[in-house]
Amino acid sequence: QVRLQESGPGLVKPSQTLSLTCSVSDDSITSDSHHWNWIRQPAGKALEWVGRIHISGSTNYNPSLKRRVTISLDTSKNQFSLQLTSVTAADTAVYYCTRSSFFLSYGLDVWGQGTTVTVSS
Amino acid sequence: IVLTQSPGTLSLSPGERATLSCRASESVLSDYFAWYQQKPGQAPRLLIYGVSSRATGVPDRFSGSGSGTDFTLTINRLEPEDSAVYFCQQFGSSPLFTFGPGTKVNI
Numbered sequence: 001q002v003r004l005q006e007s008g009p010g011l012v013k014p015s016q017t018l019s020l021t022c023s024v025s026d027d028s029i030t031s032d033s034h035h036w037n038w039i040r041q042p043a044g045k046a047l048e049w050v051g052r053i054h055i056s057g058s059t060n061y062n063p064s065l066k067r068r069v070t071i072s073l074d075t076s077k078n079q080f081s082l083q084l085t086s087v088t089a090a091d092t093a094v095y096y097c098t099r100s101s102f103f104l105s106y107g108l109d110v111w112g113q114g115t116t117v118t119v120s121s
Numbered sequence: 122i123v124l125t126q127s128p129g130t131l132s133l134s135p136g137e138r139a140t141l142s143c144r145a146s147e148s149v150l151s152d153y154f155a156w157y158q159q160k161p162g163q164a165p166r167l168l169i170y171g172v173s174s175r176a177t178g179v180p181d182r183f184s185g186s187g188s189g190t191d192f193t194l195t196i197n198r199l200e201p202e203d204s205a206v207y208f209c210q211q212f213g214s215s216p217l218f219t220f221g222p223g224t225k226v227n228i
Binding site: 037039046047048049052060062063064096100104105106107108109111112113114 | 167220
């Protein structure tokens with residue numbers, strides 16, 4: 001069973017960089033059929049797609065965050081990562097790493113448990 | 122694309138049918154439309170993909186339909202475990218993934 005696990009600091013100071021890693025088990029991030037995504041959800045609010053990456057190196061980002069976001073792959077560790085620069089309180093949210101599958105019409109079929117990131121001094 | 126869900130909250134009894142709606146501000150690309158269930162403190166779970174296909178392990182009480190700008194999630198024979206927030210999602214228009222605000226279902 002494929003599993004995703006987020007890791008990273010739970011507290012980030014304003015103006016600093018948020019860095020999270022997603023470890024993938026029982027699947028390979030080199031799979032051509034999958035994209036690896038980050039989704040976030042502020043408390044009590046809707047889900048917001050942050051961005052995605054494919055083994056080809058192709059990335060797509062939410063235009064509202066594009067200037068501040070970088071998603072990368074580490075194939076040696078079967079992990080992918082999120083960096084979000086110049087954070088503010090508006091970036092406080094639960095961050096999920098997810099997998100989307102071409103064969104499921106890009107449905108997000110596997111989710112990590114989520115990690116809470118608070119932006120505060 | 123902006124997704125709007127209605128109603129905001131739905132309160133029903135076990136055994137009844139729930140009908141959840143999601144309307145898109147523009148036509149959704151192909152069949153790139155999905156529904157998710159989220160229970161408190163948990164990550165969302167994919168229920169329906171490709172408008173009407175059930176994800177692995179999803180009971181056949183759940184069904185999806187629709188096209189263009191109007192989509193529906195129907196839950197037959199409601200069970201207490203179906204209490205959750207349900208989100209719709211489209212893929213393809215900028216931003217690549219957008220989600221609706223959710224419908225809370227209370228059983």
